[in-house]
Amino acid sequence: MKKYLLASLPLIAVSSVVLAAPTFETDAPIAYMTDLSSGAVLFEKNANKQIPPASMAKMMTVYVAFDLVKQGKLKLDDKFRVNEETWKRWNNQGSTMFLGVGDQVSVRDLLHGIVTLSGNDACVVLAEGIAGTEQAFVALMNKRAKELGMSRSRFGNSNGWPDEGVTKVTARDLATLGSATVNNFPDLYDAFYGQDEFEWNGIKQPNRNPLMGKVAGSDGLKTGHTEEAGYGFTGSAEQKGRRLVSVLAGLDSYSGRIEESVKFMNWGFNAWEPKKLFDKGTTVQNAEVQLGDSSTVSLVAPKDLFVTIPKASDGDLSMKVTYDGPVKAPITKGQPIARLVVTTADAGQQVVPLVAGEDVGEAGFFDRVWAGLQSLLGLA
Numbered sequence: 001m002k003k004y005l006l007a008s009l010p011l012i013a014v015s016s017v018v019l020a021a022p023t024f025e026t027d028a029p030i031a032y033m034t035d036l037s038s039g040a041v042l043f044e045k046n047a048n049k050q051i052p053p054a055s056m057a058k059m060m061t062v063y064v065a066f067d068l069v070k071q072g073k074l075k076l077d078d079k080f081r082v083n084e085e086t087w088k089r090w091n092n093q094g095s096t097m098f099l100g101v102g103d104q105v106s107v108r109d110l111l112h113g114i115v116t117l118s119g120n121d122a123c124v125v126l127a128e129g130i131a132g133t134e135q136a137f138v139a140l141m142n143k144r145a146k147e148l149g150m151s152r153s154r155f156g157n158s159n160g161w162p163d164e165g166v167t168k169v170t171a172r173d174l175a176t177l178g179s180a181t182v183n184n185f186p187d188l189y190d191a192f193y194g195q196d197e198f199e200w201n202g203i204k205q206p207n208r209n210p211l212m213g214k215v216a217g218s219d220g221l222k223t224g225h226t227e228e229a230g231y232g233f234t235g236s237a238e239q240k241g242r243r244l245v246s247v248l249a250g251l252d253s254y255s256g257r258i259e260e261s262v263k264f265m266n267w268g269f270n271a272w273e274p275k276k277l278f279d280k281g282t283t284v285q286n287a288e289v290q291l292g293d294s295s296t297v298s299l300v301a302p303k304d305l306f307v308t309i310p311k312a313s314d315g316d317l318s319m320k321v322t323y324d325g326p327v328k329a330p331i332t333k334g335q336p337i338a339r340l341v342v343t344t345a346d347a348g349q350q351v352v353p354l355v356a357g358e359d360v361g362e363a364g365f366f367d368r369v370w371a372g373l374q375s376l377l378g379l380a
Helices: 054-071 084-090 107-115 120-131 134-147 171-184 186-192 254-271 365-376
Strands: 002-005 030-035 040-045 079-081 104-106 197-200 203-206 218-226 230-239 242-251 272-278 283-290 296-300 305-310 316-324 336-344 348-356
Touching (some): 040 348, 079 107, 107 120, 107 197, 171 186, 305 336
Antiparallel strands (some): 030 040, 218 230, 272 305, 283 296
């Protein structure tokens, strides 16, 4: 049963005036932006339309590698050999790291070659080194996509090269992938994203990120371009602890991608602002516990919790806690068990997780018997 708790949560009413959300105009046929600090969707335009991602697909190749490194199944110092067949296929085919036949390349360098240089060759060498074949690696990509909830995306290769329509994504799914990369692997993200340049085999190439040097705090994520896909970009930037992830796709020029990406990200930071709701560790509500050594568990903020509102907003803000309950014991401190749903008049609904504030063990034998009797007699 889904529980809704409202009574002890404050209704924050700044004013009775309701303003519309800030508007944004873009030449991009597809656009999406989310604020990671609150989970708010700030803008969407054809965000669920399936499109070829071009090199933005490489974000999933990197995600799979990061995940294996985090699990300890892959080491950054592991080396993979560039075989001749792969070299023949990808040498100077689109963007390249300029790998040589027989090169023994570390996972660390291959990741730099993908993230900073967008190397098609680096993707395939990494994929083959991890899974034996590129197609076996693609199965890992699609598995991770499913786990992340990227329901309208599928991958047919490791680098986003045109494959007769097999590889398709949506802007919403790309933002989900970008957000998960930032949130799930913060140390690896900091180590590999946001580099100005990278050199391999004496060839130094700059980062293709159109935001770097133009928008403060920009560090990711991936550009993409093919004749079929047009020019696209999944971007990320952080300012004063607030991180945005944006997606633009289907633009018709290199310069247009730069202009629209910078304009879009600046709008996200300038037209919206965070409003702090709770400090990390604050108890927001209590939830009922079933068959536990305590009848309730506190629901706390796992981090500082914010809502994103227009800078010019004077609208009302209300909150409620929802959870599927009663929550069954045992419960581990820090376990996500509820959601704080924040509704604003001019920015819609935003949902952030709440976690258990303490461990709750299972009830003892006699407590379980008593609880069963109460339920049977309709006293519970």
